[in-house]
Structures are given as C-alpha cells and as structure tokens.
Amino acid sequence: MQYQETSDSEILLLLEAIYHEYGYDFREYSQGHIRRRIMNRMAVSKFEDISEMKSKVLNDKIFASALLQDLSITVTEMFRDPVFYKSLRENVIPILKTYPFIKIWHAGCATGEEAYSMAILLQEEGLYDRTTIYATDFNQMALNRAKDGIFSNKLIKGYTSNYQLTGGKESFSSYYTSDCDNFIMNYSLKKNIVWANHNLVTDSVFAEVNLILCRNVLIYFDKNLQNKVQNLFYDSLINGGVLCLGSQENLRFSDLYEQYIELDTKERIFKKKY
Ligand SMILES: C[S@@+](CC[C@H](N)C(=O)[O-])C[C@H]1O[C@@H](n2cnc3c(N)ncnc32)[C@H](O)[C@@H]1O
Structure with a gap:
C-alpha cells in the first residue's frame, strides 16, 4: 500500500x-x-x-x-483542566453576576461533559436559574449522548478528583444518580441546557452571548479557519463578554487580539473590549 x-x-x-x-x-x-x-x-x-x-x-x-x-475527535472530560475552572470561578463568575440574564455558548461541546461542568459551577454560584447554556457540536452522535447525560461509572473517580481540584463546594456525587454501570446527571442540571447541531465552519453567529467556551476545537483548524471562527465568536459576544479557549489555543496570533483584554493569560481567558 x-x-x-x-x-x-x-x-x-x-x-x-x-x-x-x-x-x-x-x-x-x-x-x-x-x-x-x-x-x-x-x-x-x-x-x-x-x-x-x-x-x-x-x-x-x-x-x-x-x-x-x-x-471529529470527541475526547473530553468533566472539569477538564481543573485550574481553568478555578480561574472561571475567580475571574469570570463575578462578571456573570452583574447580568440579570446570562447566555453561555459551548462551541464544540462533544459529549457534553463541559456543559454539565458549567451547569454545576453555575448552580453553586446561584446563577443557574438565570442562565441559558447553548451547547453545540456538528457531531450528532456526540450531541445525542450529551443530551442523555449518561456516563460510565469508570469515569467517576477522575471526574470527582477534577471537581475537587476546582474548589468544588459539594460532594460530586450529589450531581448524579448511578446504577451498576453508569451515572446519570441530575435533571436540575439539564433543564437550562439547549443542545443544538451547529457547524462552526458553515453556520452563523449566536446573538448576544455573555460567555463563549470553545476549548480544544480550534487546535484542529488551520490558521485561516481559526481567524474566521474567531470572527464568529467576536460577533456573537456582547461587549465585555468573555471568550475561553483551550490550553493549546491562543488569540495572540488572531487579527482580533487587540480587541480583547487577557483576563487570565495562562488559562486562555479573554474579555471583549467595550
Ligand atoms: C476534542 S473535542 C472538545 C470537547 C470540549 N470542548 C473539551 O474541551 O473537552 C472537539 C469537538 O469539536 C467538535 N468540532 C470539530 N469541528 C467542528 C465544527 N466545524 N463545528 C462544530 N463542532 C466541531 C468535534 O465534533 C468535537 O466534539
């Protein structure tokens, strides 16, 4: 061959x-x-x-x-990169607290662990009930699994440890029920999550979003496509809105870098200028 x-x-x-x-x-x-x-x-x-x-x-x-x-690589986990979630608690939650209603977009949410992590964080901070989380991906099979919110019990140990490292305030087991093979996320975490099929390359903006997380997705795109998608995020965010990227992704080389302030350089958290 x-x-x-x-x-x-x-x-x-x-x-x-x-x-x-x-x-x-x-x-x-x-x-x-x-x-x-x-x-x-x-x-x-x-x-x-x-x-x-x-x-x-x-x-x-x-x-x-x-x-x-x-x-489509759908590798993900709950509270992936715990230090990033710690930074979200410290640097982004206070900003979200200033809004009466909050819209969050998880772009490239894979099987949903990232969106459930966010839902837990928001519940603990008293923000969940005024938030809508849009969790999107172009992989319908992954989205179907996300919507079910059923994960293998083999993952619990790692997810619990990640949660604790983020400064989690409860027992992680209070967020799910389990049987012998799987655990299922509580309905109270699911109720404000809208799962939707959206392709970052061919579909359009989400209007007036307060926070976008697009982590470990742009890494698969070439520079030109990364720039296009950064424009999509810029147009979707409100002024003062926050953009979070993965640990190996950066805005620095994007045409839009000057339009943001770095809230946490290491954790790749950026705030759109007013
Ligand atoms: C490695 S996962 C990242 C999951 C999660 N954000 C995280 O950091 O754990 C990458 C996800 O991006 C999605 N993806 C890749 N290209 C996409 C596109 N053009 N539009 C929407 N989603 C895309 C894949 O289907 C996959 O679920």
Whole structure:
C-alpha cells in the first residue's frame, strides 16, 4: 500500500467530495490532523488507495458517517483542566453576576461533559436559574449522548478528583444518580441546557452571548479557519463578554487580539473590549 505517497492534493479532492456530497467542510482543517485520520481509516478499511476510499465515501452513507466520526475527535472530560475552572470561578463568575440574564455558548461541546461542568459551577454560584447554556457540536452522535447525560461509572473517580481540584463546594456525587454501570446527571442540571447541531465552519453567529467556551476545537483548524471562527465568536459576544479557549489555543496570533483584554493569560481567558 502507498499511503505515504498520498499527496495533499489527493486528500483535498476527497475533502471537496465530502463537502459537495454531505455539506461538511474539512478543507481548512489542519493538514496533519486530517492526513492522520484519513490514513488511519484507509488502513483499518484496507483500501488500496485514496481514490478507492473516495468512491466508497460517495456511494456508502454508512461509511461516510464513520469517516465523519473519525474526523471529529470527541475526547473530553468533566472539569477538564481543573485550574481553568478555578480561574472561571475567580475571574469570570463575578462578571456573570452583574447580568440579570446570562447566555453561555459551548462551541464544540462533544459529549457534553463541559456543559454539565458549567451547569454545576453555575448552580453553586446561584446563577443557574438565570442562565441559558447553548451547547453545540456538528457531531450528532456526540450531541445525542450529551443530551442523555449518561456516563460510565469508570469515569467517576477522575471526574470527582477534577471537581475537587476546582474548589468544588459539594460532594460530586450529589450531581448524579448511578446504577451498576453508569451515572446519570441530575435533571436540575439539564433543564437550562439547549443542545443544538451547529457547524462552526458553515453556520452563523449566536446573538448576544455573555460567555463563549470553545476549548480544544480550534487546535484542529488551520490558521485561516481559526481567524474566521474567531470572527464568529467576536460577533456573537456582547461587549465585555468573555471568550475561553483551550490550553493549546491562543488569540495572540488572531487579527482580533487587540480587541480583547487577557483576563487570565495562562488559562486562555479573554474579555471583549467595550
Ligand atoms: C476534542 S473535542 C472538545 C470537547 C470540549 N470542548 C473539551 O474541551 O473537552 C472537539 C469537538 O469539536 C467538535 N468540532 C470539530 N469541528 C467542528 C465544527 N466545524 N463545528 C462544530 N463542532 C466541531 C468535534 O465534533 C468535537 O466534539
């Protein structure tokens, strides 16, 4: 097999085909990420070359859907990067407390752990009842799991420890009920979360948002697409609104950097200037 010989232009042709047939646009994702995922799928499915794979994608919707799953990395956890959540409590919650109603957008929420973490934080700070959390992703399978809010018991230990490191005020077990295999998040955390399918590349802005979290998503985009999505966030935020990125993402290299103040440089928390 000649996977190493697959050229960037052949990969681009496959991405063009996916875009025209299914409307998912990966053409400006980071080339390294896309190449790794496509080569991996070619090996698993034992294709001779990329044109064989292209024809399979165009003629087999089930295969296409599996490939879309490959291209969307949904790794996440509750209170991922506890120090970031500590900073949210200290630097962002006081800002949110000044608003009568709060709109929060989790862009690229995967299976929902990030949105549930936020719901817990807001409940503890007495803000949940005046908040709507919009949790979006373009991966419908991940969104369905998010909406169910059912997670494996194997994850509880790590999530409890993350929660405690953020300065959590309760027992983490008060936020779910469990059976022998899984735990399910309380309805009181779910009731103000709106789960929606939204593609950051092709869909439009969310109006008048107070806080956006888009963590560990832009890392998969090339610089040009990162800039486009940063414009989407800028247009969605109210003046004084807050944008949170992942630990390996930054606004510094974006055209919009001057339009924000850094609230926490290390934790990548930025406030849109008035
Ligand atoms: C690694 S997960 C990050 C989850 C969570 N934000 C976190 O930090 O734990 C990346 C998510 O971004 C989503 N994603 C990738 N491209 C997207 C796009 N164009 N529009 C919306 N979501 C996208 C993927 O489906 C995946 O669920």
